[in-house]
Amino acid sequence: MAKRVAIVGTGQTYHKSKRLDVNGVELIHEAVARALEDTELTRDDIDLVIIGNMDHFEGINYVDMWSIDGSGGFMKPTIKLTTGGTTGSTLAIAGYHMVASGLFNKALVIGWEKNSESDTTAAINTAFDPIWDRLTFAGAIGALAVEASAYMDDYGITERDAARVVVRDRKNACNNPYAHLRKEVTIEEVLSSPMLCDPVKLLDMCPRSDGACAVIFASEDVAEKITDTPVWIWGTANRHLYSYINDVNFHGLQSLKNASMELYQKCGIKEPLKEIDVIELYQPYSFGGLLWLESMGLCKEGEAPKLVWDGVTDMDGELPVNPSGGVIATNPIGATGLIRCAEVARQMMGKAGEHQVPNVKIAISTGFGGCMWSDILLYGKDKPY
Amino acid sequence: MSEKEMELLTKGSGEAEQPFRYSVGRWGSKFLIELRDHKKLLGIRCPKCQKVYVPPRQVCSPCFQRMEELVELSDKGTLMAFTIIRFSFIDPETGITRPVPYGYGFIKLDGCDNSFQHFINIEDESKVKIGARVQAVFSEERKGNLMDIKYFEMIDD
Ligand SMILES: [Zn+2]
Numbered sequence: 001m002a003k004r005v006a007i008v009g010t011g012q013t014y015h016k017s018k019r020l021d022v023n024g025v026e027l028i029h030e031a032v033a034r035a036l037e038d039t040e041l042t043r044d045d046i047d048l049v050i051i052g053n054m055d056h057f058e059g060i061n062y063v064d065m066w067s068i069d070g071s072g073g074f075m076k077p078t079i080k081l082t083t084g085g086t087t088g089s090t091l092a093i094a095g096y097h098m099v100a101s102g103l104f105n106k107a108l109v110i111g112w113e114k115n116s117e118s119d120t121t122a123a124i125n126t127a128f129d130p131i132w133d134r135l136t137f138a139g140a141i142g143a144l145a146v147e148a149s150a151y152m153d154d155y156g157i158t159e160r161d162a163a164r165v166v167v168r169d170r171k172n173a174c175n176n177p178y179a180h181l182r183k184e185v186t187i188e189e190v191l192s193s194p195m196l197c198d199p200v201k202l203l204d205m206c207p208r209s210d211g212a213c214a215v216i217f218a219s220e221d222v223a224e225k226i227t228d229t230p231v232w233i234w235g236t237a238n239r240h241l242y243s244y245i246n247d248v249n250f251h252g253l254q255s256l257k258n259a260s261m262e263l264y265q266k267c268g269i270k271e272p273l274k275e276i277d278v279i280e281l282y283q284p285y286s287f288g289g290l291l292w293l294e295s296m297g298l299c300k301e302g303e304a305p306k307l308v309w310d311g312v313t314d315m316d317g318e319l320p321v322n323p324s325g326g327v328i329a330t331n332p333i334g335a336t337g338l339i340r341c342a343e344v345a346r347q348m349m350g351k352a353g354e355h356q357v358p359n360v361k362i363a364i365s366t367g368f369g370g371c372m373w374s375d376i377l378l379y380g381k382d383k384p385y
Numbered sequence: 386m387s388e389k390e391m392e393l394l395t396k397g398s399g400e401a402e403q404p405f406r407y408s409v410g411r412w413g414s415k416f417l418i419e420l421r422d423h424k425k426l427l428g429i430r431c432p433k434c435q436k437v438y439v440p441p442r443q444v445c446s447p448c449f450q451r452m453e454e455l456v457e458l459s460d461k462g463t464l465m466a467f468t469i470i471r472f473s474f475i476d477p478e479t480g481i482t483r484p485v486p487y488g489y490g491f492i493k494l495d496g497c498d499n500s501f502q503h504f505i506n507i508e509d510e511s512k513v514k515i516g517a518r519v520q521a522v523f524s525e526e527r528k529g530n531l532m533d534i535k536y537f538e539m540i541d542d
Contacts, residue, residue, distance in 0.1 A: 020393040059398065121474035130407045132440055134478050135531045136489050136502055138470045145468035146491060153466075153515040196472040197489075242446070246439070247499045250466050250491070 053334030085369020088337025173325020
């Protein structure tokens with residue numbers, strides 16, 4: 001029988017477009033030191049290190065070796081994982097799986113990226129098929145813009161609807177000391193920002209950040225000894241679908257739809273909008289903050305703009321989305337999915353400070369990447385059965 | 386020197402090149418040779434779910450089934466979704482900044498079940514709409530790669 005698993009502590013770096021004050025290893029160490037401090041554990045207490053990023057952003061291909069000074073992996077089992085944009089959420093799922101196996105008691109999970117070190121879109125292109133995809137492909141921005149074009153055509157969604165999502169997240173980010181972009185924007189500013197790929201404009205899109213995040217997963221045998229506020233993993237699901245971008249059906253995020261349905265069923269969630277208290281959505285662009293809520297079954301297709309305009313997803317709404325400011329404000333890609341997990345944990349532990357949502361009992365974090373792939377995790381304040 | 390005043394260095398990777406040569410494979414080669422020699426587009430049909438894919442590949446992923454039956458596709462289709470790329474970035478294939486703007490469309494070729502992604506002609510942006518009929522324009526000189534199609538253009542059909 002699998003062990004129950006909880007998050008017992010988290011640490012993040014301060015995120016910026018360029019952290020020239022630290023190299024990659026030092027950046028990783030900054031997050032790890034904060035996570036250890038948060039749990040009052042030492043490196044000796046850790047019995048597994050799992051680290052991940054996307055190699056092609058830094059061009060360093062053996063990160064588990066290269067990062068060992070900073071990660072604390074010296075003379076410990078160390079595993080490296082990379083799944084594109086979903087890297088951070090895959091890391092969290094792996095931490096859960098490894099500790100649930102009963103073979104490890106305390107896993108230190110680390111995601112990081114130094115996006116300042118290369119051209120992000122060029123690097124993303126190298127993840128796609130050299131014969132069939134790369135000629136026309138323009139990284140995440142191009143692919144997401146194509147998704148947005150289909151969504152607008154299907155339901156009459158407007159650029160103004162999407163801008164409302166940006167306004168929410170950028171406002172929330174002002175209350176998060178770790179966020180990269182901490183300045184409010186208006187709908188008009190979003191709409192008049194430079195067009196990158198129709199209909200996606202500069203302010204609709206996430207930034208590229210330097211940053212790292214570390215999360216400590218512990219088994220039920222030790223979790224409650226480490227913290228009074230363990231954050232229990234109730235379940236996870238993921239869907240990795242296509243390899244060629246040609247094959248993607250852009251009408252709704254199919255991977256997230258399927259993964260969400262599986263997760264709700266596993267965790268006994270019947271009315272997600274009512275039952276979930278917070279979502280940290282891996283939302284690299286504004287339109288995803290609408291369409292993907294529909295894919296998660298929070299409302300009917302085409303109705304997410306109403307949900308967002310009505311304030312349901314605002315800090316004081318029924319279901320706050322991205323209290324941290326989300327990916328639109330902070331995006332060190334290999335860490336991004338794990339930051340969603342860490343932010344949910346901080347909410348549930350009551351450690352979120354200025355962006356704390358009161359009384360969070362059930363929450364979700366997601367990951368997005370690859371060829372329109374999705375990861376999803378559900379957390380509870382109560383120990384699962 | 387205090388922390389604030391300290392000079393912080395970076396190191397460039399230099400202009401080094403690391404060229405690759407990728408195998409296109411059996412089915413991909415058939416597609417590109419047919420395109421080069423006869424200006425024809427090929428798809429492949431899954432014997433289990435009957436779906437036709439372009440470009441042809443060995444395995445239908447949902448069925449995990451090997452495919453053998455090549456199907457000739459029309460050079461006409463319908464524009465399912467698109468964008469116009471207006472920001473520039475380094476093209477990892479060439480090492481140079483990719484010229485913008487360019488149209489990037491997902492085209493459902495007649496007789497095919499998935500989409501084909503390629504350049505779309507955006508000279509007259511008012512005609513570029515989801516649902517528009519499009520047709521492939523082939524390059525004069527064809528070399529056995531995807532650039533043997535110049536782009537798809539909007540047609541009245
Ligand atoms: Zn099939």
